[in-house]
Amino acid sequence: MDVVSDAISAVRLGSPSSNRLRVTGSWCTRLAPYDGAGFHVVLEGGCWLLPDGGGDPVSLGPGDAVLLPHGTGHVLADSPAGPETVARAVPFDLYAGQVGTDGPGGTELLCGKYRLDRSRVHPLLAELPGIVHLPNRIGSRPELRSAIDLLGRELAQAGPGSCLAVPSLLDLLLVYLVRAWLAGAAATGAWPAALGDPVTAAALRALHTDPAAPWTNDRLAAEAGVSRPTLARRFTAQVGRPPMAYLTWWRLTYAATLLRDTADPLASIAHRVGYAGPYAFSHAFNREFGTTPGRYRTERRNRPAPAAH
The missing domain is CATH 2.60.120.280 (Regulatory protein AraC)
Known part of the structure; x- marks a missing residue:
């Protein structure tokens, strides 16, 4: 993706x-x-x-x-x-x-x-x-x-x-x-600029292609073909948060989508977004969303859908 x-x-x-x-x-x-x-x-x-x-x-x-x-x-x-x-x-x-x-x-x-x-x-x-x-x-x-x-x-x-x-x-x-x-909007928007920058775009592409990989700043910098300080500086300036903070946010956002749209067990979702098991995943999810993955899934599925027009 x-x-x-x-x-x-x-x-x-x-x-x-x-x-x-x-x-x-x-x-x-x-x-x-x-x-x-x-x-x-x-x-x-x-x-x-x-x-x-x-x-x-x-x-x-x-x-x-x-x-x-x-x-x-x-x-x-x-x-x-x-x-x-x-x-x-x-x-x-x-x-x-x-x-x-x-x-x-x-x-x-x-x-x-x-x-x-x-x-x-x-x-x-x-x-x-x-x-x-x-x-x-x-x-x-x-x-x-x-x-x-x-x-x-x-x-x-x-x-x-x-x-x-x-x-x-x-x-x-x-x-x-x-x-x-x-x-x-390439000349004025933060995200159009980020996707147009070869270093930041390469890092984003890597994180979105395989969010479950054991990414580190060093490994991601090598993927983007620059030094770690260069990646940190350019990525943070354009995306608004450091690479590993963005990765954590995206992993949990992706997990929320899987909870909403699939019946996959928590262990499977945890693995797909880069967590060793359900306990570590649940702890991170609760810290980010203020609720457990199971409760989030129940609430999203029971929420009335917006009326189609």
Whole structure:
């Protein structure tokens, strides 16, 4: 696994949901804050996104994509007008049921949501801004454009196997949206810079590829091809914690994901994340999470799932 794959896998729950819709005339719909992430893609026409809290309206044109990684509440509308626009917004769940994909003109959108477990969000995802706007530019992000085209076709006309194809394409779209942000934020974001630095990226890749290995600072520095002080300095500056502290955090975060998503016994999970046995693993887990692995597993499985939209 790599850092981006692991970061997404650690928080993703269940299957994402999506809609393809066309709206005409004067329209305005509200999406309430959501315990997950959402996205919109403009296939045709244009609209405005008005975030909660009075942020600047975002103009979305044909081919534009926008990711809301923290589930920010917002309004989609045909115009950027002020409070009066928000006041007349119809809840999206009701609005989506009143419109279809047929008919000429207007604005056509792909909209979707991902359910996320925010109890242990990887700092890479936490660093994402509330709104990631990816304007359509000729020749840019061809993989993102391809995923959008494929998803749009599946939602417009379901074919054999669509029940498997659509969730897979939605997962692929999320990866490409995060990749696009990483590429655009390379000069300003801590984690884009970390993944772009050959030393820190090599160390992160090693830790995520085999978190159970008996890593030491010396061994990790050799893997990255630098001295131990150089690794410690660059890794800590970019990641925000020393290499071994990050490894401990990631091992326990990965263990929490395994507890939530699998029925594997504690001994097996302990081994997979680098602990000699259940006792040492339980002690470390309790210190990090404030609860035992068994209780954590029970609580996560009994927690009501967020409603799908």
